[in-house]
Structures are given as structure tokens and as C-alpha cells.
Amino acid sequence: xxxxxxxxxxxxxxxxxxxxxxxxxxxxxxxxxxxxxxxxxxxxxxxxxxxxxxxxxxxxxxxxxxxxxxxxxxxxxxxxxxxxxxxxxxxxxxxxxxxxxxxxxxxxxxxxxxxxxxxxxxxxxxxxxxxxxxxxxxxxxxxxxxxxxxxxxxxxxxxxxxxxxx
Amino acid sequence: xxxxxxxxxxxxxxxxxxxxxxxxxxxxxxxxxxxxxxxxxxxxxxxxxxxxxxxxxxxxxxxxxxxxxxxxxxxxxxxxxxxxxxxxxxxxxxxxxxxxxxxxxxxxxxxxxxxxxxxxxxxxxxxxxxxxxxxxxxxxxxxxxxxxxxxxxxxxxxxxxxxxxxxxxxxxxxxxxxxxxxxxxxxxxxxxxxxxxxxxxxxxxxxxxxxxxxxxxxxxxxxxxxxxxxxxxxxxxxxxxxxxxxxxxxxxxxxxxxxxxxxxxxxxxxxxxxxxxxxxxxxxxxxxxxxxxxxxxxxxxxxxxxxxxxxxxxxxxxxxxxxxxxxxxxxxxxxxxxxxxxxxxxxxxxxxxxxxxxxxxxxxxxxxxxxxxxxxxxxxxxxxxxxxxxxxxxxxxxxxxxxxxxxxxxxxxxxxxxxxxxxxxxxxxxxxxxxxxxxxxxxxxxxxxxxxxxxxxxxxxxxxxxxxxxxxxxxxxxxxxxxxxxxxxxxxxxxxxxxxxxxxxxxxxxxxxxxxxxxxxxxxxxxxxxxxxxxxxxxxxxxxxxxxxxxxxxxxxxxxxxxxxxxxxxxxxxxxxxxxxxxxxxxxxxxxxxxxxxxxxxxxxxxxxxxxxxxxxxxxxxxxxxxxxxxxxxxxxxxxxxxxxxxxxxxxxxxxxxxxxxxxxxxxxxxxxxxxxxxxxxxxxxxxxxxxxxxxxxxxxx
Numbered sequence: 001x002x003x004x005x006x007x008x009x010x011x012x013x014x015x016x017x018x019x020x021x022x023x024x025x026x027x028x029x030x031x032x033x034x035x036x037x038x039x040x041x042x043x044x045x046x047x048x049x050x051x052x053x054x055x056x057x058x059x060x061x062x063x064x065x066x067x068x069x070x071x072x073x074x075x076x077x078x079x080x081x082x083x084x085x086x087x088x089x090x091x092x093x094x095x096x097x098x099x100x101x102x103x104x105x106x107x108x109x110x111x112x113x114x115x116x117x118x119x120x121x122x123x124x125x126x127x128x129x130x131x132x133x134x135x136x137x138x139x140x141x142x143x144x145x146x147x148x149x150x151x152x153x154x155x156x157x158x159x160x161x162x163x164x165x166x
Numbered sequence: 167x168x169x170x171x172x173x174x175x176x177x178x179x180x181x182x183x184x185x186x187x188x189x190x191x192x193x194x195x196x197x198x199x200x201x202x203x204x205x206x207x208x209x210x211x212x213x214x215x216x217x218x219x220x221x222x223x224x225x226x227x228x229x230x231x232x233x234x235x236x237x238x239x240x241x242x243x244x245x246x247x248x249x250x251x252x253x254x255x256x257x258x259x260x261x262x263x264x265x266x267x268x269x270x271x272x273x274x275x276x277x278x279x280x281x282x283x284x285x286x287x288x289x290x291x292x293x294x295x296x297x298x299x300x301x302x303x304x305x306x307x308x309x310x311x312x313x314x315x316x317x318x319x320x321x322x323x324x325x326x327x328x329x330x331x332x333x334x335x336x337x338x339x340x341x342x343x344x345x346x347x348x349x350x351x352x353x354x355x356x357x358x359x360x361x362x363x364x365x366x367x368x369x370x371x372x373x374x375x376x377x378x379x380x381x382x383x384x385x386x387x388x389x390x391x392x393x394x395x396x397x398x399x400x401x402x403x404x405x406x407x408x409x410x411x412x413x414x415x416x417x418x419x420x421x422x423x424x425x426x427x428x429x430x431x432x433x434x435x436x437x438x439x440x441x442x443x444x445x446x447x448x449x450x451x452x453x454x455x456x457x458x459x460x461x462x463x464x465x466x467x468x469x470x471x472x473x474x475x476x477x478x479x480x481x482x483x484x485x486x487x488x489x490x491x492x493x494x495x496x497x498x499x500x501x502x503x504x505x506x507x508x509x510x511x512x513x514x515x516x517x518x519x520x521x522x523x524x525x526x527x528x529x530x531x532x533x534x535x536x537x538x539x540x541x542x543x544x545x546x547x548x549x550x551x552x553x554x555x556x557x558x559x560x561x562x563x564x565x566x567x568x569x570x571x572x573x574x575x576x577x578x579x580x581x582x583x584x585x586x587x588x589x590x591x592x593x594x595x596x597x598x599x600x601x602x603x604x605x606x607x608x609x610x611x612x613x614x615x616x617x618x619x620x621x622x623x624x625x626x627x628x629x630x631x632x633x634x635x636x637x638x639x640x641x642x643x644x645x646x647x648x649x650x651x652x653x654x655x656x657x658x659x660x661x662x663x664x665x666x667x668x669x670x671x672x673x674x675x676x677x678x679x680x681x682x683x684x685x686x687x688x689x690x691x692x693x694x695x696x697x698x699x700x701x702x703x704x705x706x707x708x709x710x711x712x713x714x715x716x717x718x719x720x721x722x723x724x725x726x727x728x729x730x731x732x733x734x735x736x737x738x739x740x741x742x743x744x745x746x747x748x749x750x751x752x753x754x755x756x757x758x759x760x761x762x763x764x765x766x767x768x769x770x771x772x773x774x775x776x777x778x779x780x781x782x783x784x785x786x787x788x789x790x791x792x793x794x795x796x797x798x799x800x801x802x803x804x805x806x807x808x809x810x811x812x813x814x815x816x817x818x819x820x821x822x823x824x825x826x827x828x829x830x831x832x833x834x835x836x837x838x839x840x841x842x843x844x845x846x847x848x849x850x851x852x853x854x855x856x857x858x859x860x861x862x863x864x865x866x867x868x
Contacts, residue, residue: 049438
């Protein structure tokens with residue numbers, strides 16, 4: 001029991017936890033970031049700067065002899081900003097530019113929890129006979145290597161097979 | 167042809183431009199689409215930053231691609247030109263490399279320095295003091311709010327504590343009014359089921375009257391919340407009582423303080439926002455500077471290439487022309503017009519070319535005249551270079567030597583050996599200075615007698631070339647030989663005719679006396695036979711002389727002490743005539759001469775014969791031996807009557823005699839022997855009287 005606990009502790013958690021709930025013609029995607037956010041991101045949020053996490057979702061059609069075909073792309077942008085006068089964190093989640101959810105919390109921990117565990121996103125899944133693949137990642141910041149080469153700070157791309165829709 | 171070529175080049179240029187334009191538009195369209203796709207979902211401020219960064223990236227990348235294309239194209243072109251040895255490629259390579267070093271190194275250093283300075287400036291701007299100030303603004307706002315929250319929470323707790331121990335509502339209201347005044351609250355309220363039972367507001371804080379009620383039923387039993395309202399910050403704390411009612415205490419911060427806090431907080435937020443965008447700003451500025459540096463480098467390189475082409479074009483045209491001139495092509499002027507120092511150089515070159523053309527034309531005219539003269543003269547002329555490996559000749563020489571290719575151009579000297587002219591070739595090869603000699607050649611099987619003279623050009627020390635003059639003496643010698651034979655025939659006839667007449671007369675006299683049976687027939691026959699025998703004997707002597715002259719053996723030259731030889735001959739003639747002295751004056755100092763002693767003994771004997779015969783009684787015949795340079799000089803003088811004929815050369819002709827007796831071949835033999843030795847003989851008057859014969863024989867031995 002103790003050994004199992006040690007082994008479980010030793011296995012790192014995936015950076016992005018994803019739960020897929022299929023429904024007719026749609027797919028409910030619940031994403032949770034399980035890695036620590038960059039310090040400058042947290043500090044900026046605490047200092048009142050607007051920050052956010054962009055969740056990118058890419059739906060691909062698997063093809064045997066050709067490269068996979070992208071059939072849909074979605075962006076879930078979760079933004080957070082603290083009002084330095086009231087100390088209240090304002091949170092907004094937008095899916096493809098449309099507000100999905102919003103809220104206010106009073107502490108940094110709550111705000112981070114809200115942002116790293118955004119409301120589930122419901123995306124439309126086109127009807128296909130071939131298996132579909134869902135690629136996802138979360139992006140936090142943009143850095144520049146050698147001052148000028150853009151580099152995104154975020155999780156790796158995670159690939160999931162889209163379950164058969166009922 | 168040139169018009170077609172120009173049209174083709176124009177078509178190619180237009181075509182290349184159209185293809186380039188099409189590709190450029192395609193790339194721009196693709197980039198625009200990608201940019202639009204990427205930027206569609208970005209907020210405006212990020213869109214501005216990223217669009218600027220993106221555009222700068224494209225600008226820089228385009229400039230880098232163009233620069234690399236230009237440089238690679240030029241380097242590839244230069245590499246190919248160097249490989250094929252095209253004139254000027256090395257110079258242009260050095261020029262291009264120099265330009266690159268001079269442009270790229272300072273530009274690159276300037277860019278790196280600027281990037282480092284900008285990066286450092288950005289880091290310095292986001293320094294700890296500035297950050298502390300920005301943070302302090304936010305913390306101040308937090309602190310003021312926290313203090314208000316603490317005050318309101320404590321007031322709510324105090325009021326709730328008092329109300330718990332007061333059971334009746336009127337007493338609670340009285341106590342609530344007293345505490346509201348005593349605690350100095352801006353807002354004191356008592357709510358039951360979310361509805362205010364009483365709400366006391368400080369008249370100075372009217373803004374609180376417009377405040378929406380808190381949904382305290384949905385909130386926790388105690389808490390505090392700050393809200394922006396009416397230009398100020400309102401802090402409300404609540405405390406739930408055991409009976410479910412809620413005590414509410416509120417405080418509105420002064421508007422001026424809130425405005426100041428808001429400004430400080432906004433500054434802090436802006437700072438944090440800017441700090442997050444710092445990498446993008448730095449990248450934008452660096453890319454901007456990079457683009458500027460690339461633009462400068464591009465302009466400088468383009469200008470450098472243009473100037474190098476402009477500067478080198480006249481020089482290369484000049485170099486190409488001089489190379490063609492040096493390669494032996496026709497003299498031509500550089501057609502490229504220029505007005506600077508290079509133009510002066512081109513002008514000087516063109517003037518030089520003009521003068522050279524004039525000189526060349528003069529030279530060619532001289533050569534044509536010389537060719538005409540050499541083609542017209544009957545003297546054969548051969549010319550050779552200083553190395554004497556090739557020979558060319560005029561038509562006369564070609565005809566003399568039977569080598570027509572001599573007149574067509576230069577042939578190797580060995581060709582003379584192959585044509586049977588080894589002696590001529592060898593004479594030319596070994597000649598150390600001017601050489602003269604005779605030569606017999608057989609072109610076409612016919613003998614030709616040539617007189618040859620080999621002369622060095624420009625001095626014998628370091629000759630610049632050689633000239634060989636050939637004179638055909640065949641006709642002359644043939645005529646001389648015919649004349650000589652005619653003279654010989656005439657003289658033989660004369661010599662034979664002289665004894666024949668007395669013989670015929672003696673025979674006719676004997677015949678007449680025999681017919682008449684003359685008593686003195688015996689005497690007549692005896693006298694006639696004696697006369698006939700004498701004249702026949704004279705004819706026999708004359709025939710022997712002819713035979714001796716004709717049968718002179720070939721020379722057998724060997725080193726001979728000419729003093730001893732002369733002494734032996736002189737000794738034979740001493741006492742040959744009474745009262746005649748024959749003496750020898752030997753100044754040869756025992757030196758030896760290269761000659762045939764037997765034939766030279768004959769020379770001395772013949773000269774002494776003539777001297778002894780010509781000298782009167784009591785006279786002196788003197789033989790003198792001397793050396794002049796490399797020649798042996800033998801002089802025989804007598805004291806006779808001197809020369810009898812004006813032309814002393816006649817005396818050396820065979821069968822010519824002034825003595826009325828003898829065969830007349832003595833001096834002829836002398837001349838022939840001396841000539842065969844390569845020497846000379848001449849007769850001249852002796853002073854005060856007599857004749858002096860001077861013989862010169864070359865080839866002395868030390």
C-alpha cells in the first residue's frame with residue numbers, strides 16, 4: 001500500500017487533464033491544467049495585470065496515406081484580472097470569441113483554480129466515418145528566444161481519440 | 167543578329183520581372199492570409215504588438231533573403247568566372263569581399279551593440295525601484311481597503327455583540343443609533359430576511375443611500391466586501407445574529423483618496439502589463455533595428471556592387487583590350503567612354519594605340535618594301551633569329567638552295583641538313599662572327615657555285631639575329647672557265663705552232679735536196695733532223711709542264727718549320743749563277759706553318775727561278791720570312807728589270823710568259839698552290855728596281 005502510494009507519487013501527473021463527454025453531434029470537453037503556472041503569470045495576475053490561458057483544440061480526421069486533415073479548430077480563452085481597489089478577481093471564459101462563463105472571486109488561489117479549471121466547452125463534432133483525433137494544449141505566455149524568436153510557454157500537445165458519439 | 171539578340175534579352179528581362187512579380191504577389195497573399203488567420207482572435211493591443219512584430223519579421227526575412235540572393239548570385243557568378251579564367255573576376259572578388267567586410271562587420275557590430283543597449287535599457291527600465299513603486303501603489307490600495315475592511319468588520323462585530331444581549335427591538339434600535347454615532351459609521355443597518363429594519367446613513371455620505379442592498383441571505387454568516395460605487399470605494403461588512411437578522415456596517419472611502427489610489431493602482435497595473443509585454447517590445451525594437459541595419463547593409467551592398475561595376479567596367483574593358491593587343495590581335499581602341507581618371511587612362515591608351523597603329527603601318531610598309539626588294543634581288547638572303555633554330559629566305563635564296571618552302575615562311579635549320587645543305591647549316595651554326603666562304607650545292611641535281619657571307623645582326627657579342635647572303639657565281643665561273651679554256655687553247659696552239667714551222671721547213675728542205683740528189687744531202691738531213699729533234703724535245707718539255715700543272719696532287723698540310731724549308735731551297739739556288747747572290751732573311755723565329763711542304767717547296771723554287779733568271783749579274787735575290795698575325799709572309803725580291811706588263815694578274819695565267827721561252831705555268835702553279843692553301847700571292851714593283859713577290863699563307867702554328 002505504501003509502495004503503491006510512493007509509486008503514484010513518483011509518476012508525474014499529465015500537464016493537461018482532459019475529460020471527454022460525448023453527446024449527439026457534440027462533445028463536452030473539460031480541461032484542467034495540472035502543472036504549475038509560470039511565476040511571472042501569477043505575479044502579474046496578483047498585481048492586477050490582465051492575464052489568461054488559451055486552450056487550443058484541434059479536431060483532426062485520421063487519414064492513412066495522407067497527413068491528418070484538420071476538420072475543426074476552437075479556442076477557449078480564459079482571462080482573469082484583479083481590481084486592485086476592491087481586490088476582486090474578474091474572470092471570463094470565451095469559446096471562439098463568445099462568452100462561455102464569467103465570475104468573480106476574492107482570492108488569487110480561487111482565481112487560478114478557476115482559470116486552470118475552466119467551465120467545460122461544448123464543441124460541434126462533424127459526422128465522419130473515420131476516427132477523429134482531438135489535439136489540445138494550453139498556452140500561458142509568449143517568450144522570445146534570442147530576443148526575437150517567438151516561443152510559446154504552455155503545455156505540450158495532447159492527443160485524444162474522440163469517443164463514438166451516441 | 168544583334169537586333170534579335172537585343173529583343174531576346176529584353177524578352178528575358180521582362181519575363182523574369184513578370185515571374186518575379188507573380189511569385190512576390192503569391193508570397194504576399196499567402197503571408198497576408200496566414201497573418202489574418204493568426205491575428206483574428208487577438209485583442210487589439212496584442213494584435214498591434216504582434217502585427218508589428220510579424221511585419222518586422224517579414225521585412226527582416228525578406229531583406230535577408232534578398233541580401234543572400236544577391237550575395238550568392240554574385241559569388242556564384244564570380245566563382246564560375248574565376249573557374250573559366252574570365253578577366254577581372256579576381257579583382258571583382260577582392261572588391262566584393264572588401265565591400266562585405268567593410269559593410270557587414272560595422273553594421274553587424276552596430277546592430278549587436280544597439281540590441282544589447284536596448285535590451286539593457288529595457289531591463290534597466292523594468293528595474294527593482296520602479297517595480298517597487300508600482301507594487302507599492304497596489305499595496306497601498308490593498309492596505310487602505312484592508313484597513314477599512316478591518317474597521318467595518320470590527321464595528322459590525324461590536325454592534326452584533328450589543329444586539330445579542332438586547333432582546334427587545336426598540337432597545338436594539340436605540341442602541342443601534344447610539345453605536346452608529348459613537349463608532350462614527352458611515353452606514354449602519356439591521357436587516358431581517360434581507361429587508362432593512364433600520365438603515366442609518368451619515369448625512370455626509372449620501373452616496374451610500376443609493377447603494378444596492380447586499381444579498382446577505384446568500385452570503386456567509388460574516389464577511390466583508392469592497393465595491394466601486396459613485397467614484398468611491400464602499401466597504402461593507404456584515405455579521406449574522408443568532409435570530410437570523412444581519413448587522414451591516416459600511417464605510418465609503420474619501421473620493422480624493424480613492425482617485426489617488428486608483429491612479430496608483432492603474433499605474434501599477436499598467437506597469438505589470440507592460441512588464442508582461444516586455445519581450446514583445448524588445449523583440450519589436452530589435453527587429454526594427456535589425457531591419458534598419460539590413461536596410462543599410464542592403465543599400466550599401468547594392469551601391470557597392472553598382473559602383474564596383476561602374477568603376478571596374480572601363481578598367482576591365484581596358485585590360486581586355488590590352489590582353490587582346492598583347493595576344494597579337496589587331497590594335498583597337500577602348501570604346502567605353504569615361505570622364506574621370508579612368509577616362510584619362512583610357513584616353514592615353516587610345517592615343518598610344520593610334521601611335522602604335524601608325525608605327526605598325528609604317529613598319530608594315532617597310533616590310534613590304536623590303537619584301538619587294540628581297541624578292542627582286544638576285545642575291546639570296548637568309549635570316550635567322552639569335553638562337554639560329556629557324557631560317558627563312560627570299561625567293562632568290564629558295565631558288566638557289568632548291569627549297570621553295572624557304573620563301574613561304576620559317577623552316578627549322580635542320581631542314582637544310584635534310585636537304586643536303588649540311589655545310590651551309592653547319593657554317594651558320596658555328597659562325598662566331600662574320601664568315602665568308604664558297605659553297606657548291608646541287609639543287610635538282612645541277613651544281614651551283616655560291617659565294618656565302620654570314621653576318622651577325624647588332625654586333626657579334628650578342629647578335630640579335632643572323633643574315634646569310636648567297637651570291638650565285640655559277641654563270642660567272644662558267645664564263646671564266648670558258649674564257650680560260652679559250653686562252654689555254656689559243657696558247658697551246660701558239661706554243662705548238664712555233665716549233666711546227668721550223669720542223670716543216672726542215673722537212674721541206676730535206677725533201678728538196680733529196681729530189682735533186684744534192685751532194686750536201688747528208689749535211690742537210692743531218693741539220694734538219696737535229697732541228698726537228700730539238701723542236702720536238704721543246705714540245706715534249708711543254709707537254710710535261712702542262713701535265714705537271716694539271717696533275718697537282720691534293721694538299722697534305724702539316725705543321726712545317728717554314729724557316730728550315732726556305733733555307734733548304736735557298737741553299738740549292740746559291741751559286742747557280744756566277745756573281746748572283748741568293749740569300750735568306752728568316753724572321754720566323756722557328757714558328758711552324760700549316761702547309762704542304764712539298765708543294766710549298768715548288769712555290770719557292772718557281773719564284774726563285776723567276777728571280778734568278780730576271781736578276782742581272784752581281785744582283786741579289788732575297789727571300790724574307792715574316793709573321794703578320796696568324797699569317798706567314800714570304801717575300802722574294804730580285805733586282806731585275808721589273809714588271810713587263812701593266813696588269814700583273816696576267817702573269818699568273820697559265821702559259822703566259824714575257825720571256826719568249828718556257829711554258830708559262832710557273833707563276834700559275836704558284837698561284838694555284840697558294841690559293842689551295844687559302845692564301846694569296848701578288849707581284850709588285852720592288853724599290854729601287856726589280857720585282858717583289860709576296861706570298862701570304864694563313865694558319866700558323868705556335
